[in-house]
Amino acid sequence: MTIARGNLAGLAERLDAQWSTPHSIYGWFATVDHKKIGIRYLITAFVFLLLGGTEAALMRAQLARPDGHIFSPEVYDQLFTMHGTTMIFWYASPMLSGFGNYLVPLLIGSRDMAFPRLNAFSYWSFVLSGVFVYVSFLAGAAPHGGWFAYVPYTDATYSPGLNMDFYALALLFLTISTTVGAINFVVTIFTMRAPGMSLSRMPLMMWSTLTTSVASIFALPSLTAALIFLELERRVGFRFFDATGGGTPLLWQHLFWVFGHPWVYIIVLPATGMASMMFPTFCRRPIVGHTYIALATVSTGLFGFGVWAHHMFATGMPLLSTTFFSAASMAVSVPSGMQVFAWLATIWAAKRHVYSTTFLFLLGFLLLFVIGGVSGVMTASVPYDWQVTDTYFVVAHLHYVLVGINLFPVIAAFYYWLPKMTGRLLNERLGRWNFWVMFLGANLTFFPMHFAGVRGMPRRIYTYPAGMGWDWLNMLETIGAAVFVVGILLFIINVIWSLRAGAPAGDNPWGASSLEWSTTSPPPEYNFDVIPVVRSREPLWDAPSPSPEASIPDYRVLDTGRRTLGTTVLDGQPQEVLRMPGDSLWPLAIALALAAMFTAVLLASVVAIVITGILVLACAGGWLWPQPEGAAS
Amino acid sequence: MVSILALCRPFVNLGARRLHPAATSNTKDVNVPAALQLRAYYDRAPSTLATGSHDAHRLALLGIAMTVVATLIFFVVVGIIFVGLWRRRSAPRAPATAIETQRPIDVSENWWVLGGGLAMPVIVLAGVFLLTLSTMHAYAPAPPGSPEILVIGHQWWWEVRYPNDTVITANELHLPVGRAVRLELRSADVIHSFWAPNLEGKTDLIPGQQNEMVLRADSAGVYRAECAEFCGPQHAKMSLSIVAESADAYKQWLAIAKSPTVLPQSDSARAGLNVFMTHSCSSCHSIRGTAAAGIVGPDLTHFGSRTTLAGGSLPNTVGYLAGWISNPDLLKPGTKMPAIPMDGASLQAVVRYLEALK
Numbered sequence: 003m004t005i006a007r008g009n010l011a012g013l014a015e016r017l018d019a020q021w022s023t024p025h026s027i028y029g030w031f032a033t034v035d036h037k038k039i040g041i042r043y044l045i046t047a048f049v050f051l052l053l054g055g056t057e058a059a060l061m062r063a064q065l066a067r068p069d070g071h072i073f074s075p076e077v078y079d080q081l082f083t084m085h086g087t088t089m090i091f092w093y094a095s096p097m098l099s100g101f102g103n104y105l106v107p108l109l110i111g112s113r114d115m116a117f118p119r120l121n122a123f124s125y126w127s128f129v130l131s132g133v134f135v136y137v138s139f140l141a142g143a144a145p146h147g148g149w150f151a152y153v154p155y156t157d158a159t160y161s162p163g164l165n166m167d168f169y170a171l172a173l174l175f176l177t178i179s180t181t182v183g184a185i186n187f188v189v190t191i192f193t194m195r196a197p198g199m200s201l202s203r204m205p206l207m208m209w210s211t212l213t214t215s216v217a218s219i220f221a222l223p224s225l226t227a228a229l230i231f232l233e234l235e236r237r238v239g240f241r242f243f244d245a246t247g248g249g250t251p252l253l254w255q256h257l258f259w260v261f262g263h264p265w266v267y268i269i270v271l272p273a274t275g276m277a278s279m280m281f282p283t284f285c286r287r288p289i290v291g292h293t294y295i296a297l298a299t300v301s302t303g304l305f306g307f308g309v310w311a312h313h314m315f316a317t318g319m320p321l322l323s324t325t326f327f328s329a330a331s332m333a334v335s336v337p338s339g340m341q342v343f344a345w346l347a348t349i350w351a352a353k354r355h356v357y358s359t360t361f362l363f364l365l366g367f368l369l370l371f372v373i374g375g376v377s378g379v380m381t382a383s384v385p386y387d388w389q390v391t392d393t394y395f396v397v398a399h400l401h402y403v404l405v406g407i408n409l410f411p412v413i414a415a416f417y418y419w420l421p422k423m424t425g426r427l428l429n430e431r432l433g434r435w436n437f438w439v440m441f442l443g444a445n446l447t448f449f450p451m452h453f454a455g456v457r458g459m460p461r462r463i464y465t466y467p468a469g470m471g472w473d474w475l476n477m478l479e480t481i482g483a484a485v486f487v488v489g490i491l492l493f494i495i496n497v498i499w500s501l502r503a504g505a506p507a508g509d510n511p512w513g514a515s516s517l518e519w520s521t522t523s524p525p526p527e528y529n530f531d532v533i534p535v536v537r538s539r540e541p542l543w544d545a546p547s548p549s550p551e552a553s554i555p556d557y558r559v560l561d562t563g564r565r566t567l568g569t570t571v572l573d574g575q576p577q578e579v580l581r582m583p584g585d586s587l588w589p590l591a592i593a594l595a596l597a598a599m600f601t602a603v604l605l606a607s608v609v610a611i612v613i614t615g616i617l618v619l620a621c622a623g624g625w626l627w628p629q630p631e632g633a634a635s
Numbered sequence: 636m637v638s639i640l641a642l643c644r645p646f647v648n649l650g651a652r653r654l655h656p657a658a659t660s661n662t663k664d665v666n667v668p669a670a671l672q673l674r675a676y677y678d679r680a681p682s683t684l685a686t687g688s689h690d691a692h693r694l695a696l697l698g699i700a701m702t703v704v705a706t707l708i709f710f711v712v713v714g715i716i717f718v719g720l721w722r723r724r725s726a727p728r729a730p731a732t733a734i735e736t737q738r739p740i741d742v743s744e745n746w747w748v749l750g751g752g753l754a755m756p757v758i759v760l761a762g763v764f765l766l767t768l769s770t771m772h773a774y775a776p777a778p779p780g781s782p783e784i785l786v787i788g789h790q791w792w793w794e795v796r797y798p799n800d801t802v803i804t805a806n807e808l809h810l811p812v813g814r815a816v817r818l819e820l821r822s823a824d825v826i827h828s829f830w831a832p833n834l835e836g837k838t839d840l841i842p843g844q845q846n847e848m849v850l851r852a853d854s855a856g857v858y859r860a861e862c863a864e865f866c867g868p869q870h871a872k873m874s875l876s877i878v879a880e881s882a883d884a885y886k887q888w889l890a891i892a893k894s895p896t897v898l899p900q901s902d903s904a905r906a907g908l909n910v911f912m913t914h915s916c917s918s919c920h921s922i923r924g925t926a927a928a929g930i931v932g933p934d935l936t937h938f939g940s941r942t943t944l945a946g947g948s949l950p951n952t953v954g955y956l957a958g959w960i961s962n963p964d965l966l967k968p969g970t971k972m973p974a975i976p977m978d979g980a981s982l983q984a985v986v987r988y989l990e991a992l993k
Contacts, residue, residue: 346712380702385770389698392863457683
């Protein structure tokens with residue numbers, strides 16, 4: 003795709019003046035640039051990965067030998083609760099939101115997200131909710147009821163203290179962030195694709211981001227309701243879950259898993275979407291089964307809502323209902339099978355393969371995905387689930403799924419896209435070490451857990467007696483965890499090395515096909531000086547046009563203030579010019595006000611709740627106050 | 636450094652091993668932790684593969700069958716990856732970024748994605764689902780007249796009642812081998828889950844809900860069951876012994892278990908009971924046949940005949956019992972049992988008395 007740049011003299015300078023954020027403390031806090039926000043998401047989520055990983059390492063230290071007593075049971079409970087909560091809510095989903103934030107506008111040829119200020123707010127409230135939940139450690143009251151927080155153990159009778167209030171309020175805070183982020187992705191993908199990018203030409207990562215965003219919007223209200231019920235029960239004396247007051251503990255489980263199981267797909271599908279972007283690059287050919295992968299992605303998101311009760315097979319449900327959920331849970335693995343075979347076919351049909359670190363991590367991801375998938379089918383079999391549920395077998399399964407289908411593609415994505423973000427490549431030799439150490443560590447940690455579970459080791463125990471047949475398995479797992487930690491450290495070392503001494507990446511170091519590689523590395527603040535036109539699914543692999551385009555229509559230049567192009571939902575036809583907002587401190591202000599309000603709720607001070615509530619409304623008012631064109635506020 | 640250790644003390648059990656009664660009273664080797672001896676109280680490791688019932692056997696076979704299928708699928712995928720990579724191993728070493736993509740797709744999308752990714756899983760899953768249904772079909776309700784046993788989960792011990800025989804015990808469940816018994820599962824506080832890996836899958840104990848399961852042991856022996864749903868800090872130490880014995884032995888046990896205790900005859904036993912009554916033990920525990928009628932903790936009527944104590948986490952020996960009474964929180968941090976301060980003579984008396992309650 004060649005563009006005549008001769009008649010566009012001075013365009014880059016004009017756009018730069020309109021889009022750049024001042025390099026100042028104000029600019030740092032007020033920026034609404036999706037790339038800066040995306041990178042912040044990635045760094046913050048990575049910090050949460052390290053926190054959650056540290057908690058896991060401490061647990062493995064305790065479990066290395068029978069009768070371990072490094073930590074008291076109460077502290078161990080806080081560790082496993084915070085490990086799960088951190089990894090699932092503050093690492094897995096935000097990490098993918100980080101890649102989404104950075105990549106979605108670049109992949110669809112837009113200059114920003116649809117709601118840049120909402121995007122900034124989404125980040126600030128994500129990081130503040132994470133701080134909120136970690137303050138609980140300083141208060142000596144970290145959540146201790148498991149990430150699933152089953153009542154009645156988590157109600158005020160059995161868990162007095164602020165532990166579970168920290169959990170419930172931090173998650174409520176986070177759901178606000180996640181919901182607005184999801185809405186932002188949906189609107190961006192539906193309305194801001196480059197001209198010519200019809201739905202059928204849309205990159206596969208957009209399908210997965212779209213699916214998970216829509217699923218989030220429908221899944222999160224169930225969690226929000228559950229958390230509000232829990233707080234009302236703990237604080238105000240409502241009895242939603244209390245059997246002695248006419249409530250039922252199973253209500254919590256239904257509400258939680260109606261959210262929780264779609265959430266599993268929400269934190270893996272964007273990663274499979276990223277994999278579908280990376281496989282073609284290293285197999286040097288378009289992906290096989292593009293349409294099928296898109297269909298499989300959407301149907302996984304849909305089926306994900308029909309399988310929640312497979313977490314509850316042992317609760318005494320009627321057998322007929324369990325068979326339904328068993329069948330549905332097996333069915334949901336079929337679209338995953340389609341995705342796997344599309345990737346396999348892509349590998350098979352390649353004329354050659356480029357063995358970069360990214361490709362190695364993708365191959366590792368495929369293997370771990372298959373192991374996590376087939377063990378998932380085993381747990382979907384009702385009677386077998388009666389044996390293995392709540393044992394280390396399930397711990398093994400869920401870690402193969404989350405490490406395999408989230409962490410491995412995420413690390414692959416860092417090797418692939420970090421050069422776009424920083425302009426520098428990572429070290430390939432160190433990358434190979436990184437892959438093999440992590441792959442070995444992951445399998446050594448999680449594979450023996452299958453056996454521990456089958457041999458009767460329950461989950462969430464802070465210690466175990468010797469001689470039950472679990473001793474050497476646990477020792478292996480702890481050694482594996484140590485190896486895994488080394489793998490993560492190698493990754494960190496590689497990133498630091500790359501920032502200081504990495505080879506310059508150039509615009510398109512991998513010879514990839516999608517639009518983000520058509521701009522510079524790192525991209526300018528406005529992403530594209532001329533908004534690209536898309537004629538196929540692999541725009542950068544199209545044959546070069548015979549002659550440069552003679553002239554560029556105005557709607558692709560848009561250099562009169564922060565502007566980008568709105569297009570039609572189905573065909574990506576140019577529809578309108580979108581006026582984009584400037585930098586603003588209001589997103590940060592409203593996030594801080596919300597943090598203050600949740601703190602007031604935590605401390606149960608009515609006066610403070612009222613004051614901070616008014617503050618939140620005032621900030622919303624300030625945000626919505628009409629601004630003259632181009633003004634920053 | 637010292638101050639850091641002091642700060643850590645509330646969180647980390649520094650030196651707990653030194654204080655462990657195992658190191659002082661019961662064993663010669665001070666490094667052997669208490670629980671090492673626990674395995675000896677069960678005939679089999681609590682594994683789903685060491686089956687003691689037809690049900691568990693079927694479940695183990697189901698698991699093995701699915702594992703075989705899973706392994707096959709895994710190796711099919713591995714095979715495709717490696718052959719796919721291998722057959723292009725001599726591809727020209729063009730620059731990594733060379734574009735060579737303008738060509739039609741040269742494999743059949745439909746065969747790969749619809750054949751391999753859709754049809755194959757559907758066939759395999761249909762098989763697995765049929766296997767699942769047939770395994771479920773083998774479950775039958777307990778025949779009429781089967782013994783009924785009420786199991787009540789507590790933080791962190793099991794109450795076991797035989798309503799038809801007015802037997803109340805704790806952390807042990809006796810049943811006749813080869814005969815189905817009906818378990819009625821209830822919870823006194825939070826959600827627990829009853830799991831005897833050698834015998835049967837889990838069923839949860841949920842407050843306000845009455846769950847049932849059929850339990851049947853087809854080989855005689857002592858099995859370990861454990862709580863499988865996280866229920867608080869001592870979830871790890873909440874197990875019970877399942878004793879599957881011959882019909883005669885079961886009947887004999889039942890006869891003893893339902894009889895109240897005989898009031899103590901000797902002076903030392905009277906002293907023990909006196910300590911039990913005056914040191915507030917009796918406000919939580921019952922000993923049928925005496926005035927002790929507490930209902931908070933386990934019934935101790937035939938305590939001396941049990942093999943373990945403290946939710947199956949300690950061997951029931953004089954040494955452990957003395958340690959348990961004088962500092963329960965050390966052995967099972969967070970336990971609801973309070974430490975009962977008493978002098979050495981009283982402790983000795985009450986321990987002797989309890990251990991004699993056969």
